[in-house]
Amino acid sequence: MRIGFFGGVREIGGNIILIEDKGSGIVFDFGRRFASSFTFFNNTIVGRPQKGFSDYTELGELPPFNSFYNTPKEVNNPLDIKIGGVFFSHAHLDHIGNINLIKEIMPKYMSKYSMSILKYFVQFGIIKNMPQNTNIIEDEITLGNFKVKPFFVDHDVPGAVAYIIETPKGTVIYTGDLYFQGIEKEKTLNFVSYAKSLKPYLLISEGTRIGWGGITSLTEDELQEEIIRCVITFKGLAIGNVYEPHISRILSFYKVARNLGRKLVMTETYAFALVELAIANNAIAKEIIDSKETFIYSSKKLLDDWEAPLKNKFVDANFVNTEQENIILLLNYTNIPELLDIKPKSGAIYIQSGGEPIANIDTHNTKIQENWINYFKMPFFRIHSPGHASEVEILNMVKEINPEILLPIHTQIPERFAMIFERTKILDKGNLYEF
Ligand SMILES: [Zn+2]
Ligand SMILES: [Zn+2]
Incomplete structure (x- = not known):
């Protein structure tokens, strides 16, 4: 052999x-x-x-x-x-x-x-x-x-x-x-x-x-506690950058939203991953996507076929802008320009919790991300644990x-x-x- x-x-x-x-x-x-x-x-x-x-x-x-x-x-x-x-x-x-x-x-x-x-x-x-x-x-x-x-x-x-x-x-x-x-x-x-x-x-x-070396593992419970501490300190819109397939981390942000009585709003990329996992009978995906407090952010006018059954969940930039103190927003790296429409107010924070850019092996994209966050004057928190x-x-x-x-x-x-x-x-x- x-x-x-x-x-x-x-x-x-x-x-x-x-x-x-x-x-x-x-x-x-x-x-x-x-x-x-x-x-x-x-x-x-x-x-x-x-x-x-x-x-x-x-x-x-x-x-x-x-x-x-x-x-x-x-x-x-x-x-x-x-x-x-x-x-x-x-x-x-x-x-x-x-x-x-x-x-x-x-x-x-x-x-x-x-x-x-x-x-x-x-x-x-x-x-x-x-x-x-x-x-x-x-x-x-x-x-x-x-x-x-x-x-x-x-x-x-x-x-x-x-x-x-x-x-x-x-x-x-x-x-x-x-x-x-x-x-x-x-x-x-x-x-x-x-x-x-x-x-x-x-x-x-x-x-x-x-x-x-020094990077330690946090459990999802510990991560949730840390995210909650940040959100209640700054009180504004809390933006989380999570990798779409990382369902246990999405669950953590969902639990934080439930705990704080906030709505969980996510871009279509997260919603699609959850819908596909729910079709395959993933209980966590089902719970998150079926929740009345889960919403999908989109800046487009017409919905795709997969989105049609979820049409009541769709919200736009205006909704997020008005409701921002009551929202946890999952926004991936690619969709960061949506912030130009969402217009985060003072008190908004950005939480990097996995997803792109991939830490120190992705310095170019890390710099771009940093520039966006600085432009909107948002405090940045890295609350992550490697998988x-x-x-x-x-x-x-x-x-x-x-x-x-x-x-x-x-x-x-x-x-x-x-x-x-x-x-x-x-x-x-x-x-x-x-x-
Ligand atoms: Zn690998
Ligand atoms: Zn892997």
Whole structure:
């Protein structure tokens, strides 16, 4: 059996993992790299279309998979491996963002909430097209010599799974991204005890927060208390910037609004994500979107089809401007120019609670955001908690699961794992390792 890592090596995000046995392969995640990791290409310099994806595979930016890409031209010098399917751990762009590069007939598997969030990405052009042959995975499925089973874990997006892969060489476990302080932390704790009971051969573990030092985790309850303290101090409009798929954080702002007797107003991007999750029976999404105190902000005149059943919830800038002391407003980074119509009064505050810009790896956008907030003279608060296990939590998890071999990915400092776990293998990008 061979395993290759084509993304997420010495970087956070962009995960692409190939597991192969006797010429048949399966792939886990097909993520987009964060802009801070761009090496040869960016939004201006792109590969030459007439070469298919060969410019990318030649430079190690994409894996040289055969008969895999959504282009008639095969890549140069492809691996002689037939890939049977791609399994997505969760719907964050660094795991799912390049799904459109995969050819339509390739089977793709993800949880039902990941599918809801994929629809949100497509609706707002973040992912170009809804991919074909996308299947919901709930139970174990067999592909060639592999049996693949999803195991739900907590993360800052609903529907995140780890994968348990039965291979001819033993059990391989891929953690995906996970979190121990969220509202569904039981899932992650259950995963750890289950993974340990399997005595796995290989554990492929995320390590996002390795080396992040002083950043601590706050529970959602602690975050709510902090948000409430800020809102009651300044008394004006409270604007929260949250990532749309981060439903437990949206729930926190919803609870703050309920607690303070305020209305929760959100842009259409949040509403669409909630509607899709509610259709997939997500109880939290249903509660928030169905509440009489939840409203949708829009500056346009005509409603889309999905919005029509919610038409009584729609409010405009005038409503928010007049009612601002009674509103918690969820406004994402992209929609920040709406503030020109909303006209925040003195006492309005801006709370960064995840979402774009992504902290210190996104300095350019952080500066733009800062300029907007200063223009409106709003106090700025960063009230956030990362959706990943802390360094100590992840290292203890690894010791607890105790695999025969540990393979760290999605981390800038894989060596840190080797300090506490002897059987750690430090990976190079693009190599195929024999296991
Ligand atoms: Zn990730
Ligand atoms: Zn993630």
